[in-house]
Amino acid sequence: MMHVVSVSGGKDSTATYCRAIERGLPFRAVAADTGNEHPATYEAVNSLHLKTGGPKVEWVKADFSQQIAGKRAFIEKNWEKHGVPADLVARALAVLHPTGNPFLDLCLWKGRFPSRKAQFCTEELKVNPIDQKVTRPLLATGATVISWQGVRAAESEVRKYLPPFQRVGGHEDLPGQLYVYRPLLRIESVEEVFAIARRHGVDPNPLYGWGLRRVGCFPCINCAKAELALVDQHFPEQIDRLEEWEAIVSDACKRGYSTFFNLVNDPVMQAEWLELERTGLAIERFSLEQFGIRRMVEWAKTDRGGRQYSLLARDFNTVCNQWGACE
Ligand code: SF4
Known part of the structure; x- marks a missing residue:
């Protein structure tokens, strides 16, 4: 035993x-x-x-080296055929190489960050x-x-x-x-x-x-709003790292963008996002400046949408x- x-x-x-x-x-x-x-x-x-x-x-x-190699081969063969713009294909192929960091390599392979629903x-x-x-x-x-x-x-x-x-x-x-x-x-x-x-x-x-x-991933994708503000206050280098990761993972994403935190966490950002989707301009107009980690950190310092988005308090x-x- x-x-x-x-x-x-x-x-x-x-x-x-x-x-x-x-x-x-x-x-x-x-x-x-x-x-x-x-x-x-x-x-x-x-x-x-x-x-x-x-x-x-x-x-x-x-170790996601094999999965990343498989994704490269798939993109080379299929993305343009599926209508993905050539510049997005080139960006994805340029960035799809294992970094040795499991979290980042997982996101490169999946072409996105995890979320509470995924x-x-x-x-x-x-x-x-x-x-x-x-x-x-x-x-x-x-x-x-x-x-x-x-x-x-x-x-x-x-x-x-x-x-x-x-x-x-x-x-x-x-x-x-x-x-x-x-x-x-x-x-x-x-x-x-x-x-x-x-x-x-x-x-x-x-x-x-x-x-x-809680400790564990720092921060966790389910991080509470107040905890995100604490991370930014005491460990700003972690936010810098996530900003860098968002740029890298966005390049590996078919849509051309991916954010560490789910967009719907902030009601104001959610409204902006829904408007982009309604007008069909999401891919064209999306920017990490508008929806990425920096914006989420700014939201974490505000009062709006606070209590109901304390995700780790949820079951x-x-x-x-x-x-x-x-x-
Ligand atoms: S701590 Fe959070 S981000 Fe890390 S593996 Fe668990 S759920 Fe995912």
Whole structure:
């Protein structure tokens, strides 16, 4: 039997790692590098074994080189035939080369950023790499694998109904069996979660001290409005990076544009966007200056559309909500 603890640098997965130490038997700890984490999160994960005496966390990382090569071949063969303007084809072919950053390469391959309704990031950047590089090889040996997930029932309606221990399907081609164990499920308070880590000498990820409710991707595409304002205030270089990514991913997009955050988050921007669509001028007139990350940051500093767009406060039924892969 092999126990595998998923770690993200956040409070719940850190407490889960500490609980595994308290159990006193060997385990492996794994983290998925999305390429969109804050340096403090990498530091929190990389120092965990030094502070606790537990196992060093193994990083896994998705690689989309093959998918990007496949997309290049598809574009060369088909886009002009499908009526895509030659300048957009040339722009896409120029930019479609792997960068080695999983988040950016995923968006290059997909030709867009993920969104709440198309949240392919969790699966492609976290669930699949851990499955392919850790879980499946263990199951192939015939082992029983217990995957420890740091989720709490008190966090959301969806998590409330999860069982503490569960058999997981989807690996019937392999001789081993996979179970999920959720050791924090009945813990209600965040303070209790932090206390578990503290008794092993682990302080909270410093990002919590900056006022962020969750760590993980920095920022997450589901980032709350107030959190986006905090990111801009304290870590403006992260906004610079996203601005650069928007320009790159837009070049790989058939429409010629893609934004990190969904356009409909800001009611004023949404009205402008609907007007462009109504007049059939969306592709011609769209600009990242008008709809991109900088504009979203400006909106995040305003009062309009605030409370109802605090997305992480919502309860949505996604793979990350059930698996705790995105804290
Ligand atoms: S933290 Fe957010 S952006 Fe990152 S993989 Fe999860 S849902 Fe996607």
